[in-house]
Amino acid sequence: MIPVPGLDQVRIAWIEIRAQGYILYGFMLYSDADTPLVNYMQSGLVEIDALSGAECAIFVIESPSAKWIEFTRRKDHPWWRLFGRYLQATSGQSSKEFDSISNKLVRELLKYQQAVIVQVADAQLVTLQHLFAPDYQLLYDRSEVWSVAKEFGIKPEDVPCLIFFHDLDDDEDVTIVDLTDLRTERQATRYFRRFFGSREFKKILREARAHA
Numbered sequence: 001m002i003p004v005p006g007l008d009q010v011r012i013a014w015i016e017i018r019a020q021g022y023i024l025y026g027f028m029l030y031s032d033a034d035t036p037l038v039n040y041m042q043s044g045l046v047e048i049d050a051l052s053g054a055e056c057a058i059f060v061i062e063s064p065s066a067k068w069i070e071f072t073r074r075k076d077h078p079w080w081r082l083f084g085r086y087l088q089a090t091s092g093q094s095s096k097e098f099d100s101i102s103n104k105l106v107r108e109l110l111k112y113q114q115a116v117i118v119q120v121a122d123a124q125l126v127t128l129q130h131l132f133a134p135d136y137q138l139l140y141d142r143s144e145v146w147s148v149a150k151e152f153g154i155k156p157e158d159v160p161c162l163i164f165f166h167d168l169d170d171d172e173d174v175t176i177v178d179l180t181d182l183r184t185e186r187q188a189t190r191y192f193r194r195f196f197g198s199r200e201f202k203k204i205l206r207e208a209r210a211h212a
Contacts, residue, residue, distance in 0.1 A: 001049040002057050002079050003064045006144035007151055010059055013082055014168055017057065020078040024208035025168070026058035029149055030160035030179070032142050037160050037179065040188040046071055047189075051196035055205065058162070061148070063140040164204050166211045175204055 002017070004010055010017070017025075030037040041060065045068050052058055057078070064072075064084070072080035149159055152174055162177040177195070182188045195201055 001045045001052070002059045002082070003045065003062050003068070003140065004059050004083065005140050006061060007148045009083070010168065016082055017078075020057070020082070022055060022057040022078075023212040024056045024164060024166065024205060026052075026056060026162055026164045027148055027152070028058055028060040028062075028160075028162050029145050029154065030142070031145050034160045036182045036185050036188050038142075039185040044189070044192070048192055048196070049077075051192060053196075053205075055208070061140055061142050061144050164208075166208055 002010075028037075028041075030041075032038060041062050042065065045060075045062065045064070048058065064079075069080075069084055071077070072084050077084075145159065146156070148154075149156065152163055152165070153172075154161065154163065154176065158176065158178070158180070160179040160182070162179060164175040164177070166173055177200075179188075179191075182191060
């Protein structure tokens with residue numbers, strides 16, 4: 001999985017993305033209104049990353065959680081090399097830096113970081129939690145999905161869906177996997193576990209290898 005703020009960031013990093021050894025690319029398309037997928041993806045990034053395999057890069061407009069960031073850093077995941085390390089570099093202290101804080105008072109403040117209000121530039125009031133863990137939702141806006149759908153010729157009524165393609169510049173050779181029938185988070189979990197082990201996905205991979 002490759003969480004991205006939008007299609008523009010994929011285009012900018014496309015050469016580097018292709019250099020990661022992928023042969024198949026995808027885009028998971030859903031909006032804030034598609035709550036089963038929104039809820040599933042809060043914890044499903046790591047699982048789909050494992051299920052889809054090392055040859056497939058699936059982009060998704062979803063804010064990376066602290067768990068995902070730490071997972072990708074520890075595994076030296078392509079997302080970390082492409083986007084994560086730069087994002088974290090602008091997001092303040094890392095979890096390791098938290099662990100190194102020795103001042104007891106600061107530790108106590110961190111326990112209540114959601115309640116502690118801090119005045120910053122221009123008299124703006126923010127929580128202490130915001131200073132240590134900025135809101136990634138500000139960077140990852142799911143409404144960008146409609147720009148991606150338009151680029152690939154996907155009709156609004158066909159969202160949510162998962163699309164596969166071989167090249168970002170070839171938006172006509174696209175395979176669409178319908179996700180509109182998913183009604184619950186549990187249903188999404190079961191669906192993706194079946195799909196990525198199915199003949200359908202294996203066929204898509206075989207075709208991608210032949211195309212590479």
